[in-house]
Amino acid sequence: MAPFDECSVLLPSATLEDFPVGGPDSDARSLLAGWTILWHPLLLAQTEQMPTWYRADTPPNPDGPRVIVVPDPSLKQIPADFRRKCDANPECTWVTGADRAEMLVALGLDPADPRCAALPSASRSLGVEDFYAAGYLSLQIQIMTRRLRYTSNLDELHLQNRSVAAAKAFLDRDAVATAEALHDVFDALSEERDHYFSSDPHLVDLTLLTPGVLKSATEAGWLDRFEASATKDDDGDGVLGTPRNVLVDGTVAAELAAANDASQHHESFDRFRQVLSLDTVGWAGGGWAGGSFAGDPSCLDAMTMASARHLFESGTALASAAIGQAPSVYARLSGMTPVDLVPALAALGYRGVIPIDFTAGTGFGDESKVIVSGGHKEVEALTAKPIDAASDSAFLALGAHLGESIDTGEVATALLVHWPDRVCDSFRDLCRAATWSVAMGRFWTLERYFSDGERPYHQGTLDAISKHAAAEIAQQLIDPKSDTSLSALADAFCRTVRTEARRTLRAIATLANPKLLADEQPDEEHSGSASEQPDAYGRADDRKLIARVVGVEPSTDDTIAKDVLCFNAQGVATRRHTKLHGGSPANEKFVYAATAAGGGGCDVTFDVPAMGFTRLSATQPVKKQGLLKRLTGGEKGIAEQAVLKNEFMAVALDETAGSLSGVFSASRGNRLSMRLVAAADLAGEKDGGTMVCKRMEVTQSSLALGEITASGELQDHAGNAIAEFSIHYRLRRGSRLLEVEGTLRPKTNISIESETAFWKNYFAVRTAVAGEAAILRPLVRDKVHSVSSKKFIAPLGVLIDEAEKQTLVAGYGLPLHRKVADRFLDTVIGIPTGADAIPFRVTFAFDCPSPVAVARSCIAPAEVFAIDPKPADRGSATGETSQAWLVHVSSADVLVTEMKTTRRSDGKLAARMQVVQTRPKTSKVKLQFCAAAEAAFIADTSGVERSLEDLPQDVSCEDGVVTFSLGNHQAIDLVVVFGG
Structure with a gap:
């Protein structure tokens, strides 16, 4: 190769301040390759100067021996006759290509050239990759300096001299001189960054896995390469380590645990566990293999609070059994991490949490590392937006991004996520650069990142309910492989x-x-x-x-x-x-x-x-x-023709439609109306369709109970029947609850192939209120939440919050709800994808002080049963009317569930229970029991066996009354010990 006077790259930007960010990955790959290829040691040694760059729209005059690299995004900006001028100069080498491999061919550089072979040294193996890494780092430092409006302090002459010296020493196969010169190059770039920032960025490499990916990658030798790439710091020789991390999701953990229990030996799985036990390899896990909610593994919004906590516990136990050690960092491949479950994670011993749904690409925040609080518990969370390590476009301005994070006081972190062996050249350059200096950050294992890493100063927030849960369940319902309804x-x-x-x-x-x-x-x-x-x-x-x-x-x-x-x-x-x-x-x-x-x-x-x-x-x-x-x-019964009346309300039914036309109370006017509706594609032009009542009759009427049954058709805009319905309206004496139960029989059977089509082909119970300012508050995990999305999950029901009045729509587990316009709530009851009838049940509760408890009592009501008046073996029957409470809670917004009574080893009786604050407020709670409480505490790993001496002061017990405070939507695992 003939010597060149200059090597330059044409950039599609006027300055480095507006260096391209984002765009197609192919453009980014070509652009970064065009910059780094000029740092090849052969080119540095021949030109004896640093590569330079020019604007693509104003390129230099192509005279003399020179190399001009034109990345793909610059091709459309160069002058029309510039290529002709370059071709007219036989000493000008025109280089373009999609990546570094193509550009090497265009330059005539042979990767197998013995002068460019790996050069062993005392501490590391030196190669061309180290020069590429230096080139990438120099670009990022310059972009960071200019993007953040700092004045450059880089000694460019020194950098050039040491870069050329490193290239010549490398070609002369002098390992010691090469290493010394490269150290000076990286030190110079680090000093330039240190002028602006005293703290170092953090780098976290995270490999995602599924059972199939783990098996195929292991068979392809990935595990060997992964272990070899995971290195630790060499303090004696100054080589920085490159720790790696793996996400062990619940499905992977289940596969590993099953292999542990199986009689056949799985050598690859044993090797995988050994690799995870290395100090240079971290891992995160704790997700569960399958969901308890009708097979759905990810929808925490569709569970009770206790069920969600049990899933976290089972996922942690599964990960511990699969790997042989308990996970210290919680993460899942798919699904959100609600903020109200943070205390459960803290109680399970997690040091940190990655609340990101990697499948949906959600869950990250504006800051990289924050403190997440929930119920007086704190956990550090890695909330950096994941960077696809297989995409060069994410590495275009990585340095500037990390610099901006440091500038704002964040714990700057780059979360580099990828599948096994699926990484780009820029990621490799970053990893190589990180072995020389921390200018772009230090790699961490997840355990050390949360235990020894920089502690965040800022509080962060996680979502309480998922914005995508409704879409996930809708997709599950239309999945032809699923029989879920x-x-x-x-x-x-x-x-x-x-x-x-x-x-x-x-x-x-x-x-x-x-x-x-x-x-x-x-x-x-x-x-x-x-x-x-x-x-x-x-x-x-x-x-x-x-x-x-x-x-x-x-x-x-x-x-x-x-x-x-x-x-x-x-x-x-x-x-x-x-x-x-x-x-x-x-x-x-x-x-x-x-x-x-x-x-x-x-x-x-x-x-x-x-x-x-x-x-x-x-x-x-x-x-x-x-x-x-x-x-x-005698006195009239509760049910009359098209009317139900009791002491609290009058319910008017529409005899023409069979719908609920109004619920009237003494001072609050018409509370709501209700009808069956069909979505747009089913109903046609008239969204919702028309109910046509064929028959309405009073099926039961007494002083204690009234029931009216209406039957008919739900028709589309053309008058064609799309479903038949039968609805029973019930009202009981002295009750604030209106019960609606019915069956819908679709007259059509259609195929729904997308989630978008689902929302155009559903049947629903539509509730309408008079005021347009009504706020819909879904009841999720035994709490009253706020929601911004129009489609959401609320299996316990929805609280319609209006000025000075509240109405609960309890759907008996029906999960899907949708806000329509300003006054309508659709509770989805089914889709016409089968010949089966669609049963539904809804209860309207008016002005109930404890909506969550009322919704649960609708599902699991107090049971009435006959008893034998004869005295039993234990005690004596009084034969009198009596009443008593056995557990009393001072606050109507606090719920006690999941109670379990057991005997401690010291013989004392203990009750363990979940106590939930159902509202977003702080309450001082007092609990009283039918037995004398002696002590109380929040459960830890010792369970009910905790010593009663020197208990924390967060729970007190005096005169048999247990007192403690609950924060916003807090849920605690309380243990009460009884004496006597």
Whole structure:
């Protein structure tokens, strides 16, 4: 190769301040290759000067021996006759290409040239790659300096001399001189950066894996290359390490754990575990392999708070079993990390969290590393926007990006994410440069990044609910490989709530009568997820436990009940209805009303306290109607033609449509209306369709209950039937709840192939309110949240918040909801993709102080059952009407769930429970129990066995009252120990 006077690259920018950022990856690859290729040692040694650059639209005169590199994005900016001038000069070498390999060919440089072979030294292997890294670093330092408006202090002459000296020494195969000169080059660039920033950026390399990717990559030898690339600092020779990290998602952990349990030996998996145990390799995990919510592995919004916490616990246990060590950094490949679950992560021992959904590309923040707080717990979070290590375009102005982060006081971090062996040349240049200096940052393992790395000063925020959960579930519903339906999702959620209620019921029963603890059936929480348990699990045993609390036994015949017992496991008082035979109960305050019923019975409406019981006995004669009432037909029932009335509301039905036209209260006017609707593609031009009632009749009407049934068709804009419906409207005496239950039978069967098409082809219950300023607040994970998106998940229902009034729309587990215009809420009940009928159930609760508890009580209501009035073996039956609470919570916004009673090793009784603040506010909470509380504390790894000496002061227990504070949407795992 003939010597050149100058090597230059033409850039598609006027200055380095406006050096291109973003754009197609192909342009970025060619642009960065055009800059770094000129740092080849052969070119540096021949020209004996640094490469230079010119504007593509004003290139230099191509005279004399020179190299002109024209990257792809510069081709369209060069003058029309410039290429002709270059070709006219036989000493001018025109270089272009898509990457460095093509440019090497254009330059006539042979990668196999023995002068460019790797040069071993005492501390490292020197190669052409080190010169490319120096070129990339020099570009980034210059861009950083100019982009941030700093004055350059770089000694360019010194840099040029040492770069040329390094190139000549390398070609002369002098390893010592090459290493010394390259150290000077990188030190000069580091000093230039140190003039502006005293702190160093942080680099985190993260390899993503799936079971299939892990298997194929390992078979292709990736693990060997990965281990070889993961190096540690060589303090003696000044070589900086390049630690690596791996994301072990739940599916990968399950594969590894299964291999541990299998009889056959998996050598590659054993090797993978050994690599993860190295000091230079970090890993993050804690995700679960599969979801408990109808097979959906990622939708935390569609679960209860307890179910979500159990998933975190199971994911952590799975990762620990798979790798042989507990994860210290939490991360998942797909799915968000809600802020209200941060305390659960802290309780599991995580030092840090990466709350990024790598599949959806969401979850990152404006800052790279922040402190995330939730419920008085703090965890550091890596929230840097992931950089695709396989894309050169992300490396165009990486230095400026990190400099800007340092300039604003952040913990500047580049999170470099990629699949095995899928990295670009610029990533390799960055890694190589980081072995010489920390000018562009130091690589960290995730464990050390959170334990030894710079601690953030700023607080960050994570989303509470996912913006993409509705789209994920919609995609699952239309997936031809999935047999999931909305009704199946709703049923699974309801089973979870009922199972949690039964756990609490049994725990309270054994707390009230500790002698029953030995008789309690094994709890299912240790054998699987709550939603996997049968709906009728242990109901007979539960009745027996509750009955024995008051010293009786359940009756074997409910049809002639003279004594009944009702236990409420929910955290809100409720009003229930039952029928007594042989008399009416005594006139107590909690007996709302008692009226004669057919067959000599008595319809009784009564109240049950939160987490307590009410017992009714037929001890009084049933009052009969007087002569005048018998002649006139007596008092009117709740149901009349198209009208339901009780003490709190009047419900008007539309006889033409069969819809709910209005709910009226004494002082608040019309609260809402409701109808069935079909989305745009089903209904045609008239979005929503038209309900046409064929028949409406009063199917039940008494002083205690009224029911009206309407049936007909849902028609499109042309009058064609698209579905048949049957709806039952129910209103009970003394109730603020309007129950709506029905069935929709689609008349068509269509194929929905996209998530967009789903939202144009659904059936829904549409609720309309009068005011356009109504705010929709979804009930997610047992909390009342705010939402900005129009499509969201809320399996417990949606609270419609208006001025001075609130209405709860409880959907019994139906997860999908959509805000339509300003006044409408659609609760999606199904799509016409099958011949099956679509069942649905919705309850409207008006002005309820505890919407979350009310929604849960709709799903798992207080059960009323007959009891045997004879004394049981334990205790004696009083045969009187009675009522009592067994657990009392001072705040109506605080929910107690997942209660479990057990015996400590010291013989004392202990109750472990989840306490949830359902509102975004701070509350001072007092808990009282039917047993004398001696001590209380927030659970840690020791569980209920924690020593009662020197307990933290965050929970106090005085005179049997447990007192503590709850922050915004905080959930704690509380343990209460009882004496005596």
